[in-house]
Amino acid sequence: MMRFIRPILRFIIPVIFLVLSAFLYKGLELNPREVPSPFIDKPAPMFSIAQLHESAKNFSPADMKGKVWLFNLWASWCVSCREEHPVLMALAQQNIVPIVGMDYKDKREDAEAWLSKGGNPYILNVFDVEGRTGIDYGVTGVPETFVIDKQGVIRYKQIGPVTPQALQEKILPLVAKLEQQP
Amino acid sequence: MKKILAIALLCLLPFTAWAGEAKELAEDPAVEKRMVALAENLRCLVCQNESLASSHAELAEDLRREVREQIRAHKTDQEITEYLVVRYGDFVLYQPPMKSYTVLLWFGPFALLLIGAGVLFYQLRQRRQTVPETELSADAQKRAAALLNDEEKQ
Numbered sequence: 001m002m003r004f005i006r007p008i009l010r011f012i013i014p015v016i017f018l019v020l021s022a023f024l025y026k027g028l029e030l031n032p033r034e035v036p037s038p039f040i041d042k043p044a045p046m047f048s049i050a051q052l053h054e055s056a057k058n059f060s061p062a063d064m065k066g067k068v069w070l071f072n073l074w075a076s077w078c079v080s081c082r083e084e085h086p087v088l089m090a091l092a093q094q095n096i097v098p099i100v101g102m103d104y105k106d107k108r109e110d111a112e113a114w115l116s117k118g119g120n121p122y123i124l125n126v127f128d129v130e131g132r133t134g135i136d137y138g139v140t141g142v143p144e145t146f147v148i149d150k151q152g153v154i155r156y157k158q159i160g161p162v163t164p165q166a167l168q169e170k171i172l173p174l175v176a177k178l179e180q181q182p
Numbered sequence: 183m184k185k186i187l188a189i190a191l192l193c194l195l196p197f198t199a200w201a202g203e204a205k206e207l208a209e210d211p212a213v214e215k216r217m218v219a220l221a222e223n224l225r226c227l228v229c230q231n232e233s234l235a236s237s238h239a240e241l242a243e244d245l246r247r248e249v250r251e252q253i254r255a256h257k258t259d260q261e262i263t264e265y266l267v268v269r270y271g272d273f274v275l276y277q278p279p280m281k282s283y284t285v286l287l288w289f290g291p292f293a294l295l296l297i298g299a300g301v302l303f304y305q306l307r308q309r310r311q312t313v314p315e316t317e318l319s320a321d322a323q324k325r326a327a328a329l330l331n332d333e334e335k336q
Contacts, residue, residue: 006308009301016297032230038271105240131244138269140227140241 037138037157044071044148045136052103052111052125059100059126061152068178070099070171071146072122072162073134075106076114078142084161085118091167092121097175101125104134104142147171149178213253220249220259224266224274233276 039045048060061071072088074081092099101122103111108127115125128134137146140159147156156174158166218235224245226237234242234249245266252262266274278284318326 005304009304012297013301016294035227035273036271038268131241132248135241135244135248135269138271140270 033140034159035140037154037159039138039146039154039157042154044146044152044154045133047126047133047136049126049128049133052101052108052127055108055127059124061148064098064100064148065152066150068097068150068175069148070097070175071102071137071148072099073102073104073137073139073142073144075104075142076110077106078104080161081143082118084143084163085121087162087164087167088121089119091162096172098123102133103127104139105129105131145171147174147178150181209250210254213250216253216259217246217249220253220262221246223276224263225276227270227274234274 044061046061048058051057051059074084088099091097099122101124103125105128108129111125111127115122126133131139134142137144143161145158145162146154147158149155155178156170158171162171221235222233224234226232226234226239226242227245228239228241229237232239232242234245248265249262252265257265263275272278272281278287280288
């Protein structure tokens with residue numbers, strides 16, 4: 001019996017070690033901030049809250065039904081949003097996909113000043129002063145961007161700023177694909 | 183000069199942090215107690231190694247506010263936890279639920295322990311079998327006896 005077990009053990013132990021090492025090595029490259037979103041392939045949570053510029057008007061994700069759109073959470077106090085802003089400006093000028101912004105836990109005048117200074121890439125903004133709608137979208141920190149399809153289903157979430165690379169490799173190909181779908 | 187000012191301001195930081203906590207505690211103590219008990223088992227999404235109860239991140243404060251409001255609305259602990267799991271996934275739970283993809287997480291360590299114990303057991307048995315008692319040859323025995331006797335004389 002031992003004659004058979006020993007070679008098997010000799011083989012199995014290094015294999016277990018290698019598998020563990022491979023997992024740990026892979027773990028080094030993963031970003032712990034990128035918590036898998038439970039919203040992927042789920043309907044975008046509904047809300048109806050006041051807009052930033054026209055505070056008398058509300059906006060609801062239902063208004064975007066039939067369109068592929070980006071939902072970008074930002075704030076004037078957010079540092080990485082500054083990095084992201086030119087990327088969104090360039091995207092808005094190309095007229096590929098509408099961007100709806102949500103100003104998260106901000107002051108109205110700060111947000112308006114920020115947009116008039118750096119440019120406004122959004123078709124409109126909603127104003128989430130208490131951060132409640134943000135929580136409904138599972139915000140962990142701004143900026144975050146959702147790609148929402150024509151049926152109002154979330155298809156992708158970008159945690160952190162939208163980089164030119166993320167735009168070219170993930171977001172734009174996905175938008176193009178979703179445009180083809182009903 | 184600027185540096186000194188910055189350090190002085192930083193020294194004030196613990197006080198402001200403490201003040202924030204004290205203010206929260208001043209509210210309904212029963213709600214607060216239940217909220218803390220719940221939040222201790224939930225992960226803060228911003229500083230991921232802190233619980234929702236101890237984190238000072240703004241999001242954690244907002245989430246504590248949500249939890250408090252739901253406690254006041256007479257939601258059960260399970261409903262409140264579910265509310266957070268829907269938004270933030272199982273990641274918020276410090277104790278992950280038993281699911282098909284967490285089986286390895288739950289039982290992996292025990293499996294490794296069993297494998298280790300098995301290996302140890304076989305190794306020990308093997309050793310007993312492969313190390314036979316060697317007998318001394320007649321010459322060696324004589325030498326040993328002579329050496330031992332020598333020592334006794336001294």
